[in-house]
Amino acid sequence: MHTDVLIIGAGAAGMMCAFQAGRRGRSVLVLDHAPKLGGKILISGGGRCNFTNTGAGPANYVSRNPHFCKSALSRYTAADFIELVRSHGIAFHEKKLGQLFCDESARAIVGLLKAECDQAGVRFELGCRIESVARQSGSGPGRFEVASTAGRFTTESLVIATGGLSLPKLGATGFGHELARQFGLKVVETAPALDGFVFAGSESAFFARLAGLSIDCVISCGGLSFRENILFTHSGLSGPAALQASLHWRAGEPVVIDLLPGHATLDWLFVKKREGNRSILKNLLAELLPARFAEAYCERNRVSGLPLPQVSGAALEALCVALHAWELRPAGTVGYSKAEVTRGGVDTDELSSKTMEARKAPGLYFVGEVMDVTGWLGGYNFQWAWSSGWAAGQAV
Ligand SMILES: Cc1cc2nc3c(=O)[nH]c(=O)nc-3n(C[C@H](O)[C@H](O)[C@H](O)COP(=O)(O)OP(=O)(O)OC[C@H]3O[C@@H](n4cnc5c(N)ncnc54)[C@H](O)[C@@H]3O)c2cc1C
Secondary structure (H helix, E strand, O other): OOEEEEEEEOOOHHHHHHHHHHOOOOOOEEEEEOOOOOHHHHHHHHOOOEEEEOOOOHHHEEEOOOOHHHHHHHHHOHHHHHHHHHOOOOEEEEEOOOEEEEEEEEHHHHHHHHHHHHHHHOEEEOOEEEEEEEEEEOOOOEEEEEEEEOOOEEEEEEEEEOOOOOHHHHHHOOOOHHHHOOOOOEEEEEEEEEEEEEHHHHHHHHHOOOOOOHHHHHEOEEEEEEEEEEEEEOOEHHHHHHHHHHHHHHOOOOOOOOOOOOOOHHHHHHHHHHHOOOOOOEEEEEEEEEEEEEHHHHOOOOOOOEEEEOOOOOHHHHHHHHHOOOEOOOOOEOOOOOOOOEEEEEOOEEEEEOOOOOOOOOOOEEEEEEEOOOOOOOOHHHHHHHHHHHHHHHHO
């Protein structure tokens, strides 16, 4: 069987590319080994899909080549996708920081993509295993042959939209990276990102004691700072602040947390001391931070049971420095079983930023998370899927 465009991966980027190409009159077939469309979209954003970010721009992406994403992001913008969402009558709201979520359910976004694909005549084969991909000699309509459990297909344009390694239980595989290598393309080392941190030894026990607590903080890592919540877990730190930081973290590096951003804690404590306040330090700190944290933190710093007058100025200063610049060295991140995305992937130097086509293998395209473009937490990864899928959809 022949098709003009064959797309492997029926996720966000694959479906966007599919209906863009279909609208241009191309015959399009999408293959996926998962039994249903857009599995990751369905569970994203807590089931409401944070489908874009109104502020999405190149600065919100991590890549070895930070310029690569500029072209696609400027040609298919957050405003373009919002327009599409509106045209399908899907209600949405901004949660915070430009993050747009469906009011009802992420199913609406999968429904939108499926409806657009149906209208553009896109065909799907789900639950289909890819057995081999080969390039035929010469160019033209039959330049790739894909063997699968749904049959053998020849195609002129082969689009790899198989995503990253995150969430193997949802069908994530390294297929796209392996295929890139098969065609002689470089792959930037991958790592789980937008993921929680885990800690070793005494730190791990300290976090376990605080499991379930959430604190608004500023977290800094790799030269960037984010103001969000951290969440203590049994093995370490999670929550949006930790997830953001994990994208910029490299093994062995510290992360620094300001637990009381903008608060002059040392001055506040010195004023209380001058006023003759006799409160126990942990109770005073509990006015600023969750009581369970204040208690554990004071114990750890050996100032737990002391009333304020008995705590030296130097000890207060040390405590406040640590509260505002708490330096932690994670042992690692949780891993692909929990990470929202994969950092790294197909090296963008191998691809055209305009069309996503591989320079060394004309007719072969990569879209979405499979490549070395990773967005921050907050709708940026879907925007990359839409923008890169759109760009390839105009060219295939
Ligand atoms: C829990 C969670 C929540 C998230 N929430 C958000 C959010 O709210 N906002 C946001 O912007 N991003 C979010 N993300 C990230 C976002 O889901 C991804 O960046 C995005 O889905 C990438 O789109 P994609 O099309 O490149 O890949 P995917 O959506 O992962 O699609 C890849 C497709 O390829 C298929 N596939 C893989 N290997 C093979 C193979 N060997 N053969 C055949 N088919 C294959 C898969 O079955 C899948 O259908 C979240 C991720 C997770 C894990």
